[in-house]
Amino acid sequence: MTRILFSDKLDNCVAKWRSAGLTVIGPVQGESLSSYATVERGTDLHLGLVLPDRSLKELFFPQTEPMLRYTIKKNEIETADFTAPSAPRIIFGARPCDASGLAIDDPLFGWDYKDEYWFQRRKESVIVTIACTKADDFCMCTSLKLAPDSTKGADVLLRPLDKNRGWLVEELTERGREAFVIISEYLQEGSETALPTVEVPEKFNLDACVTWLQNPENFDSKFWKEISMRCIGCASCTYLCPTCHCFDIQDEGDTYSGIRRKNWDSCSFALFTMHTSGHNPRSTQSARWRQRIMHKFNYFPGKFSVNSCSGCGRCSRQCPVDMGITETLQEISKL
Amino acid sequence: MITQEKYRTTVKELLANGSIKMAIGYRPGSTSDRRRPLFIRTSEEADQLVLDSTCITNLSGYLVTEGLLSDEKRVGIFLRPEGIRSINILAAEYQLNVDQIIIFGFDFTGREVRALQGQTTGDFSALLSEIRENPPLATKEPLLERIEKMNAKERFDFWQQEFSRCIKCYACRQACPMCYCRRCIVDSNQPQWVNTSSHTLGNFEWNVVRAFHLSGRCVQCGNCDRACPVNIPLRLINQRMAKEVVDGFDHFAGLSPTQEPVLASFKKDDTETFIL
Ligand code: SF4
Ligand code: SF4
Numbered sequence: 177m178t179r180i181l182f183s184d185k186l187d188n189c190v191a192k193w194r195s196a197g198l199t200v201i202g203p204v205q206g207e208s209l210s211s212y213a214t215v216e217r218g219t220d221l222h223l224g225l226v227l228p229d230r231s232l233k234e235l236f237f238p239q240t241e242p243m244l245r246y247t248i249k250k251n252e253i254e255t256a257d258f259t260a261p262s263a264p265r266i267i268f269g270a271r272p273c274d275a276s277g278l279a280i281d282d283p284l285f286g287w288d289y290k291d292e293y294w295f296q297r298r299k300e301s302v303i304v305t306i307a308c309t310k311a312d313d314f315c316m317c318t319s320l321k322l323a324p325d326s327t328k329g330a331d332v333l334l335r336p337l338d339k340n341r342g343w344l345v346e347e348l349t350e351r352g353r354e355a356f357v358i359i360s361e362y363l364q365e366g367s368e369t370a371l372p373t374v375e376v377p378e379k380f381n382l383d384a385c386v387t388w389l390q391n392p393e394n395f396d397s398k399f400w401k402e403i404s405m406r407c408i409g410c411a412s413c414t415y416l417c418p419t420c421h422c423f424d425i426q427d428e429g430d431t432y433s434g435i436r437r438k439n440w441d442s443c444s445f446a447l448f449t450m451h452t453s454g455h456n457p458r459s460t461q462s463a464r465w466r467q468r469i470m471h472k473f474n475y476f477p478g479k480f481s482v483n484s485c486s487g488c489g490r491c492s493r494q495c496p497v498d499m500g501i502t503e504t505l506q507e508i509s510k511l
Numbered sequence: 512m513i514t515q516e517k518y519r520t521t522v523k524e525l526l527a528n529g530s531i532k533m534a535i536g537y538r539p540g541s542t543s544d545r546r547r548p549l550f551i552r553t554s555e556e557a558d559q560l561v562l563d564s565t566c567i568t569n570l571s572g573y574l575v576t577e578g579l580l581s582d583e584k585r586v587g588i589f590l591r592p593e594g595i596r597s598i599n600i601l602a603a604e605y606q607l608n609v610d611q612i613i614i615f616g617f618d619f620t621g622r623e624v625r626a627l628q629g630q631t632t633g634d635f636s637a638l639l640s641e642i643r644e645n646p647p648l649a650t651k652e653p654l655l656e657r658i659e660k661m662n663a664k665e666r667f668d669f670w671q672q673e674f675s676r677c678i679k680c681y682a683c684r685q686a687c688p689m690c691y692c693r694r695c696i697v698d699s700n701q702p703q704w705v706n707t708s709s710h711t712l713g714n715f716e717w718n719v720v721r722a723f724h725l726s727g728r729c730v731q732c733g734n735c736d737r738a739c740p741v742n743i744p745l746r747l748i749n750q751r752m753a754k755e756v757v758d759g760f761d762h763f764a765g766l767s768p769t770q771e772p773v774l775a776s777f778k779k780d781d782t783e784t785f786i787l
């Protein structure tokens with residue numbers, strides 16, 4: 177016997193969570209873009225999307241965020257901190273790759289300095305993922321040793337029943353259990369079988385790629401130039417990525433007062449590593465693309481023992497010149 | 512198919528006899544409706560060339576890649592009429608020398624691909640003049656019509672809504688052949704002209720600055736629009752600005768490599784007392 181949440185109860189659940197003070201967020205297809213957005217009713221959720229265009233990371237690490245307000249006076253500088261807004265929430269229908277992305281970034285944001293903005297939101301968010309029963313050509317979680325039903329980063333995993341009737345409920349954490357206690361009156365016991373998850377073919381041999389990347393000789397391989405020749409150096413791939421986490425700190429305002437903000441930044445930009453002197457240690461796009469790959473599959477795992485990629489495929493899906501992690505690792509697999 | 516085969520042969524010949532050092536074209540992408548830019552330097556690479564109605568990206572931006580043309584050797588490139596116009600603008604703005612460019616022109620009607628006759632920009636002037644008479648602006652865009660009917664306030668709100676999605680990835684800029692500045696105004700931080708933050712104001716500043724910088728220069732290739740990961744209908748802004756420039760200055764950009772840039776030239780007897 178397992179617990180089942182039937183789809184026709186979803187509206188009631190959303191209402192119940194909302195009345196318990198939780199903001200309910202989930203995949204929503206807008207007029208021209210899909211993203212994780214706040215909903216008022218269960219029927220506002222678009223649970224049939226392969227995955228939203230925009231990733232889950234931005235609910236934890238927004239594209240721009242105020243950190244402090246400053247005023248420079250004659251004898252002193254006054255500052256006032258912005259803290260992350262306190263808002264308990266439940267994210268219903270996240271994809272496993274998006275939830276994994278959060279778990280991948282946790283050690284990074286908690287390493288030498290504990291990023292309060294990230295952890296405040298992490299603490300207050302319940303992540304309910306739904307195992308995938310469909311994928312597109314770009315999905316590649318399995319190549320990263322994850323799966324369409326991986327539980328990484330999730331508090332509750334739901335497994336879909338046939339005909340969109342509902343889901344089997346697998347509570348994974350205490351936080352998840354608490355959130356489902358709120359809606360327990362709408363859950364039923366049953367012995368249904370869930371739909372099988374989608375088969376996502378493995379696209380490359382990750383271990384072979386990592387070995388190649390770890391070999392210092394390959395840092396200067398001409399492979400980098402060839403593979404990235406068409407890269408135009410935008411930040412689409414990094415900004416849509418659920419694990420890319422680079423940011424810049426900028427003061428905005430006039431000479432005497434303003435706001436210090438934390439803004440997304442990207443290793444694809446030439447400006448990213450530009451020194452004040454004008455010297456740029458990553459002066460070419462190929463050096464920048466190499467950095468993105470090395471960071472994800474060599475440096476990051478070296479430090480945190482996990483690859484900085486969850487296989488969502490967004491980088492390849494959205495690239496204006498049809499590049500992406502998949503192609504690069506496929507080509508490395510062949511070397 | 513026939514056009515593609517013919518062009519493969521031409522590229523091979525020109526590479527073999529040293530007329531060009533490279534040709535920039537298209538090859539298959541990760542799905543059947545996607546094409547990847549291809550840099551052809553060998554006969555084997557020429558065999559990867561694809562030319563069909565999915566080859567819509569304007570490739571001309573690659574020509575101003577640092578160092579590509581500095582050895583004065585020639586480069587071939589596959590271009591549709593918009594691409595030829597952008598080469599002319601790049602030349603008029605002293606970004607490249609048209610004598611170094613061999614054009615492999617093509618266009619399509621529906622799914623049918625045909626070659627355009629000619630090799631240098633001059634060969635296409637009749638074609639471009641024709642486009643001027645029947646500009647792509649004339650193509651009816653339902654969304655554009657909707658926007659035209661709005662009053663100023665509604666229009667402002669519409670764009671504010673659209674720009675609110677912008678994440679400042681600068682894919683529009685990077686994809687645009689006309690955005691070749693070595694240091695874009697938004698990357699300049701001494702002083703910081705434009706907020707780097709991607710909030711309402713910062714997004715508005717960025718998109719308005721870009722619209723102004725593209726006025727009288729945009730060729731409506733749509734690269735920006737297709738590159739935008741959050742699907743902002745950027746082409747409409749630049750289309751509208753192009754129309755303003757045609758109406759106000761009788762200037763249709765990209766007709767020839769010597770055409771004076773409309774907003775980057777001035778005359779001593781200009782009646783205006785202020786230069787924007
Ligand atoms: S990459 Fe895997 S987990 Fe992500 S949407 Fe595709 S199938 Fe699901
Ligand atoms: S790989 Fe694609 S999305 Fe990423 S920077 Fe290069 S062109 Fe942009």
Ligand code: SF4
Binds near residue numbers: 485486487492501
């Ligand atoms: S690198 Fe690409 S596939 Fe991996 S998590 Fe980021 S966007 Fe997804």
Ligand code: SF4
Binds near residue numbers: 725731
């Ligand atoms: S602004 Fe857009 S449509 Fe115009 S030339 Fe640039 S990329 Fe092409």
Ligand code: SF4
Binds near residue numbers: 742
């Ligand atoms: S491509 Fe779109 S999201 Fe990116 S900077 Fe341009 S308008 Fe903004």
